Amino acid sequence: MTEAQAHHLDEVEVTPWREYFSFSTDHKVIGIQYLVTSFVFYLIGGLLAELVRTELATPASDFVSRETYNELFTMHATIMIFLWIIPTLTGGFGNFLVPLMIGARDMAFPKLNAIAFWIIPPTSILLLLSFFVGPASAGWTSYPPLSLMTNKAGEAIWILGVILLGTSSIMAGLNFLVTILKMRIPSMTLNDMPLFCWAMLATSALQLIATPVLSGAMVLLGFDLLVGTNFFNPAGGGDPIVYQHMFWFYSHPAVYIMILPAFGLISEILPVHARKPIFGYQAIAYSSIAISFLGLIVWAHHMFTSGTPDWLRMFFMIATMVIAVPTGIKVFSWVATVWGGKLHLCSAMLFGMAFVSMFVVGGLSGVMVASVPFDIHVHDTYFVVAHLHYVLFGGSVFGIYAGLYQWFPKMTGRMLNEFWGKVHFAMTFVGFNICFLPMHVLGLQGMNRRIAEYDPKFAALNVVCTIGSYLLAVSTVPFMVNAVWSWIAGPKANSNPWKGLTLEWTVPSPPPVENFEEDPVLVIGPYDYGTPKALDVVAATLAPPPPALVGEGSE
Amino acid sequence: MKIPTAILTLIVGILITLASLWVSQNNGVLLPIAAAAEAAEIDRLFAAMMAIATGLFLLVQGALLYSLLAFRRKPDDETDADPVHGNVSLEIVWTAIPAMLVLWLGIYSFDVYQSIDSVGTMGSHNMAHQHGDMEMVAVENGPDAARLTADQGALSPDSLSQAVATEAVEPLQVNVDGLQYAWLFTYPDTGIISGELHLPVNRPVTLNITARDVIHAFWVPEFRLKQDAVPGQVTHLNFQPTEEGVYPVICAELCGAYHGAMKTRSIVHSGAEYQAWVDSQLVASQSRETMAQSVDSMSPLEHHVAAMGMPHHLHDLSPHQSDLAQAGNSHSES
Numbered sequence: 026m027t028e029a030q031a032h033h034l035d036e037v038e039v040t041p042w043r044e045y046f047s048f049s050t051d052h053k054v055i056g057i058q059y060l061v062t063s064f065v066f067y068l069i070g071g072l073l074a075e076l077v078r079t080e081l082a083t084p085a086s087d088f089v090s091r092e093t094y095n096e097l098f099t100m101h102a103t104i105m106i107f108l109w110i111i112p113t114l115t116g117g118f119g120n121f122l123v124p125l126m127i128g129a130r131d132m133a134f135p136k137l138n139a140i141a142f143w144i145i146p147p148t149s150i151l152l153l154l155s156f157f158v159g160p161a162s163a164g165w166t167s168y169p170p171l172s173l174m175t176n177k178a179g180e181a182i183w184i185l186g187v188i189l190l191g192t193s194s195i196m197a198g199l200n201f202l203v204t205i206l207k208m209r210i211p212s213m214t215l216n217d218m219p220l221f222c223w224a225m226l227a228t229s230a231l232q233l234i235a236t237p238v239l240s241g242a243m244v245l246l247g248f249d250l251l252v253g254t255n256f257f258n259p260a261g262g263g264d265p266i267v268y269q270h271m272f273w274f275y276s277h278p279a280v281y282i283m284i285l286p287a288f289g290l291i292s293e294i295l296p297v298h299a300r301k302p303i304f305g306y307q308a309i310a311y312s313s314i315a316i317s318f319l320g321l322i323v324w325a326h327h328m329f330t331s332g333t334p335d336w337l338r339m340f341f342m343i344a345t346m347v348i349a350v351p352t353g354i355k356v357f358s359w360v361a362t363v364w365g366g367k368l369h370l371c372s373a374m375l376f377g378m379a380f381v382s383m384f385v386v387g388g389l390s391g392v393m394v395a396s397v398p399f400d401i402h403v404h405d406t407y408f409v410v411a412h413l414h415y416v417l418f419g420g421s422v423f424g425i426y427a428g429l430y431q432w433f434p435k436m437t438g439r440m441l442n443e444f445w446g447k448v449h450f451a452m453t454f455v456g457f458n459i460c461f462l463p464m465h466v467l468g469l470q471g472m473n474r475r476i477a478e479y480d481p482k483f484a485a486l487n488v489v490c491t492i493g494s495y496l497l498a499v500s501t502v503p504f505m506v507n508a509v510w511s512w513i514a515g516p517k518a519n520s521n522p523w524k525g526l527t528l529e530w531t532v533p534s535p536p537p538v539e540n541f542e543e544d545p546v547l548v549i550g551p552y553d554y555g556t557p558k559a560l561d562v563v564a565a566t567l568a569p570p571p572p573a574l575v576g577e578g579s580e
Numbered sequence: 581m582k583i584p585t586a587i588l589t590l591i592v593g594i595l596i597t598l599a600s601l602w603v604s605q606n607n608g609v610l611l612p613i614a615a616a617a618e619a620a621e622i623d624r625l626f627a628a629m630m631a632i633a634t635g636l637f638l639l640v641q642g643a644l645l646y647s648l649l650a651f652r653r654k655p656d657d658e659t660d661a662d663p664v665h666g667n668v669s670l671e672i673v674w675t676a677i678p679a680m681l682v683l684w685l686g687i688y689s690f691d692v693y694q695s696i697d698s699v700g701t702m703g704s705h706n707m708a709h710q711h712g713d714m715e716m717v718a719v720e721n722g723p724d725a726a727r728l729t730a731d732q733g734a735l736s737p738d739s740l741s742q743a744v745a746t747e748a749v750e751p752l753q754v755n756v757d758g759l760q761y762a763w764l765f766t767y768p769d770t771g772i773i774s775g776e777l778h779l780p781v782n783r784p785v786t787l788n789i790t791a792r793d794v795i796h797a798f799w800v801p802e803f804r805l806k807q808d809a810v811p812g813q814v815t816h817l818n819f820q821p822t823e824e825g826v827y828p829v830i831c832a833e834l835c836g837a838y839h840g841a842m843k844t845r846s847i848v849h850s851g852a853e854y855q856a857w858v859d860s861q862l863v864a865s866q867s868r869e870t871m872a873q874s875v876d877s878m879s880p881l882e883h884h885v886a887a888m889g890m891p892h893h894l895h896d897l898s899p900h901q902s903d904l905a906q907a908g909n910s911h912s913e914s
């Protein structure tokens with residue numbers, strides 16, 4: 026190693042904190058920028074949810090005004106979807122992991138990457154500022170004509186925000202697609218890729234195909250709102266149902282944008298800690314593509330009660346149910362991966378297994394609501410609220426937590442505290458189920474959603490839900506303290522603390538700028554655990570670095 | 581070892597099946613009573629889905645929990661597990677079984693949908709032709725203006741007795757209007773306008789649903805039926821109430837600040853009770869007509885508003901929120 030190279034690496038070891046507030050084009054810095062920014066919005070969105078649950082602790086509307094209540098749940102969903110789950114999973118984990126996993130030095134378009142991130146902070150601040158003028162209050166679905174009639178300024182800001190965040194998402198999707206298809210090391214075919222890359226491939230395709238339609242809907246809605254056109258406004262002959270079609274053409278695939286990367290993370294985490302190859306690699310890889318494709322043709326299942334024609338209801342019912350097949354393949358494959366393994370039950374693994382467990386609940390209720398006759402009863406009720414939170418919290422957020430525990434050492438070079446990780450896991454798991462399980466019953470019994478006041482006969486279960494939500498709120502504290510403390514003063518992580526086989530574990534923690542000193546050559550499949558070769562590869566990643574590095578790399 | 585494993589698997593399978601069957605028979609507590617013919621069918625579908633869901637739930641959670649307990653790494657075991665990459669026959673099984681299950685569920689759901697349709701539930705035969713089962717109507721006048729003028733003529737005794745005679749065959753038509761934040765039910769046969777939905781038991785009903793301002797949704801949990809009320813369009817809901825009683829009518833689509841307060845009642849009467857209610861309403865409407873002659877400027881809706889004891893400004897569809905709120909509240913209390 027030349028002096029220049031060593032010096033170069035030395036600078037990397039201590040990524041100056043200013044770097045994280047700059048227009049950095051390093052995919053790892055951008056990934057962490059996404060993760061930290063969106064976690065802040067998770068807390069803000071969570072705070073809004075706690076206010077909603079506090080209002081719902083009693084049947085009467087007695088905590089916030091009814092108008093405020095509508096603003097709270099509208100912004101809760103908007104923030105959780107557009108500023109937490111999507112940016113964390115695609116922007117955060119996607120950016121940090123994809124180039125490392127495929128042996129690339131960065132993303133295909135580093136500046137586009139940075140632009141995609143830097144759209145988010147001003148947009149999110151704009152969205153938050155809308156609280157001063159009365160934010161959007163027509164639900165995150167923003168159905169006209171209601172969205173054209175309430176809090177016009179807030180609604181205009183919301184529309185602008187969604188267009189900008191959508192643009193950021195399209196940029197990211199394009200970047201991932203090109204990166205995954207074109208930047209892999211020559212020795213890595215598509216079928217040698219880690220499954221997270223497959224998931225990101227499927228996700229990026231959805232971002233590219235579906236998001237422009239959302240932008241189109243938003244532009245038209247904006248015209249209706251600000252210029253007085255009548256695309257969707259029935260008062261002037263417009264058709265509000267057309268908006269619903271355009272909105273859900275994006276927003277159903279958005280569910281897969283929010284869950285497919287989490288599927289990918291879980292497919293990485295389970296084999297490492299079960300010390301066993303992933304069960305059915307190709308089935309999992311191709312089922313991601315199948316879900317991505319099918320996800321594009323199921324949108325009208327959100328509109329079964331909108332007065333859609335019979336044939337349309339039946340088509341979308343069947344298409345939706347078919348998604349259960351590739352999804353089921355994944356779930357069974359994960360269970361089979363864990364089965365017969367030698368489970369290392371660390372925090373990442375616990376969240377990973379809980380992901381499978383909770384996602385199954387959301388998947389099963391998802392098949393139920395796909396059935397038109399049953400959906401006509403539970404549509405727009407708490408049954409749907411329960412279903413979507415089992416998918417997006419029990420699924421996506423548990424997946425995010427699993428990923429954070431898994432790659433925190435790689436990102437920061439420090440280990441998280443396992444004890445507090447398990448405390449965090451237990452509180453999250455229990456709080457989540459206390460909060461959302463009773464909602465299934467509430468919906469079946471007749472409690473509709475998006476209401477500030479409800480029939481007193483639902484009071485008891487709502488108190489349970491609210492208590493669960495408070496436990497969930499408290500559960501973030503051990504995580505945050507653990508993360509901040511460990512980042513500053515946690516024990517140093519070696520390059521491969523979990524003995525993984527994917528390429529990100531072959532570089533130091535945290536990885537240097539441009540990741541690899543020289544193009545890595547694939548010597549083993551991503552999940553070939555249990556082979557003698559795996560032992561050698563793991564041993565090589567743990568071998569002490571060359572003396573030059575030790576001397577200058579450590580503090 | 582082989583025989584015990586097989587027996588164990590068999591026992592687990594039997595237990596999961598028994599649990600599924602138990603759930604399919606005992607999920608009644610989860611749902612409110614079924615007060616319409618359609619509700620009973622939908623409940624059977626729900627029971628079937630619950631049985632399947634329970635079986636799959638127990639299978640997956642059981643396997644995960646068992647793994648958690650049985651496959652923990654021994655403290656000083658640093659070796660990897662057996663490198664099992666897959667099992668093609670197993671993968672075929674868990675692709676084929678869910679595929680067959682959803683195929684069956686799709687056909688069963690389709691069947692239920694058709695059968696509740698054949699007794700006239702979704703009223704969607706006129707749907708198939710163009711987008712939605714909706715007739716586009718101009719919002720400004722509202723469909724009611726037309727409906728009501730026609731209804732005034734239908735009040736003669738002749739047409740009334742006719743209506744009673746055809747009662748058994750023809751579904752009872754009720755026009756439903758959603759507005760922030762109340763429901764209005766108009767009976768074209770008799771001209772009755774009511775803030776509550778009164779229905780005779782065991783007679784088919786067709787609801788012609790629309791909205792005046794924003795999208796609402798008509799939902800009676802006991803009927804298991806829900807249909808959006810879309811401004812500028814008429815949607816339909818056909819069903820047959822089978823249990824007498826009083827059930828909530830709930831707005832299920834976010835419609836503004838007082839969405840949660842937009843509720844009224846649906847009362848399913850015996851035939852005689854229903855007739856008594858119709859008669860009492862007709863007497864009331866007679867006196868209302870007298871009143872209407874004296875106050876020329878009142879719109880038909882205002883008659884209703886006056887009769888319901890609502891604030892006078894309810895007919896104005898864009899007043900201040902607080903006024904509307906009052907209207908919504910007084911309505912839900914009435």
